[in-house]
Amino acid sequence: MRRFALGARIRDLFGAPNHGAPKHSFFDELEDILIEGDIGPTTAAHIVEAARAGIRGGGGKDRDRFFELLRSELGQALRAESLHLLDNTVNLHLVLGVNGVGKTTTIAKLAEYYRRKQGKRVLLAAADTFRAAAIDQLAVWGNRLDVPVIRQAAGADPGAVVFDAISSAQANRIDLVIVDTAGRMHTKAHLVKELGKIDKIAGSRIPQSAYKKILVIDATTGQNALRQAEVFHGAVGVDSLILAKYDSTAKGGIVVAICKALEIPFSFVGVGEKLEDLEPFDTELYLNRLLEAR
Ligand SMILES: Nc1nc2c(ncn2[C@@H]2O[C@H](COP(=O)(O)OP(=O)(O)OP(=O)(O)O)[C@@H](O)[C@H]2O)c(=O)[nH]1
Numbered sequence: 001m002r003r004f005a006l007g008a009r010i011r012d013l014f015g016a017p018n019h020g021a022p023k024h025s026f027f028d029e030l031e032d033i034l035i036e037g038d039i040g041p042t043t044a045a046h047i048v049e050a051a052r053a054g055i056r057g058g059g060g061k062d063r064d065r066f067f068e069l070l071r072s073e074l075g076q077a078l079r080a081e082s083l084h085l086l087d088n089t090v091n092l093h094l095v096l097g098v099n100g101v102g103k104t105t106t107i108a109k110l111a112e113y114y115r116r117k118q119g120k121r122v123l124l125a126a127a128d129t130f131r132a133a134a135i136d137q138l139a140v141w142g143n144r145l146d147v148p149v150i151r152q153a154a155g156a157d158p159g160a161v162v163f164d165a166i167s168s169a170q171a172n173r174i175d176l177v178i179v180d181t182a183g184r185m186h187t188k189a190h191l192v193k194e195l196g197k198i199d200k201i202a203g204s205r206i207p208q209s210a211y212k213k214i215l216v217i218d219a220t221t222g223q224n225a226l227r228q229a230e231v232f233h234g235a236v237g238v239d240s241l242i243l244a245k246y247d248s249t250a251k252g253g254i255v256v257a258i259c260k261a262l263e264i265p266f267s268f269v270g271v272g273e274k275l276e277d278l279e280p281f282d283t284e285l286y287l288n289r290l291l292e293a294r
């Protein structure tokens with residue numbers, strides 16, 4: 001399923017014949033590859049500009065120099081920050097994202113992570129009330145994880161589910177409430193209205209530093225993911241990003257573009273469909289995957 005391997009494309013370009021001398025088309029091609037890699041046109045242009053200064057184009061030595069430059073430039077744009085839970089209070093993660101990006105699966109992975117790795121008491125809130133199947137899916141995960149799930153009937157007010165979940169968490173000394181939300185995004189006004197209500201309820205009952213709005217990004221969607229991040233950030237403000245499905249694509253360059261454009265850090269990366277397939281976002285590991293030769 002890997003459609004585009006940034007590292008391999010660049011290696012091919014440097015390895016191609018007739019690139020012994022600095023050629024206009026060589027750098028153009030390099031820029032095209034970087035842009036197709038979704039890292040963003042500004043970053044791509046900046047990197048090519050820097051490369052023109054020190055790289056003649058072609059040859060193993062130049063290739064190695066370019067990869068060093070690329071790593072350093074991308075590394076500077078990237079932001080990684082883990083999600084720390086506060087002690088002795090209810091923390092809340094509001095998990096956002098468009099349809100099918102991997103929200104519910106990521107929530108299950110987060111619950112497993114905090115419960116198993118950190119010994120936290122976790123509760124899930126089924127605030128994606130739009131579809132009965134979405135509520136059931138979260139309930140199935142809750143059962144498997146042995147974590148309580150607060151739910152209401154399909155069509156119920158998501159804000160009411162969040163209100164209930166917080167009350168239950170406060171009464172039961174829960175450390176972390178993770179809220180599943182519907183991924184519909186008909187219009188921005190609609191999104192602001194729907195999520196705004198939930199945000200207001202959570203924001204008024206959870207201390208600010210214990211409340212995180214987390215956007216899940218699907219690594220396979222490319223440029224559209226930046227657009228999604230802009231819309232959600234504009235609607236409710238996003239504190240942290242999770243990159244899902246990084247195992248399914250080599251097109252993870254969008255992470256660079258999002259970090260650069262919105263200055264929001266990534267906290268985790270999803271690398272499979274199983275519960276344990278969630279890793280804290282690590283800049284070095286991410287760059288290794290992005291730039292490896294495949
Ligand atoms: N390979 C892979 N698949 C993933 C990952 N995360 C989620 N998926 C799969 O992506 C599909 C959608 O995941 P969901 O968690 O249901 O996504 P969602 O955002 O909750 O979807 P809706 O509730 O319909 O909006 C499922 O088949 C998941 O197994 C991942 O990190 N890697």
Ligand SMILES: [Mg+2]
Nearest residue numbers: 103104128134
């Ligand atoms: Mg879901």
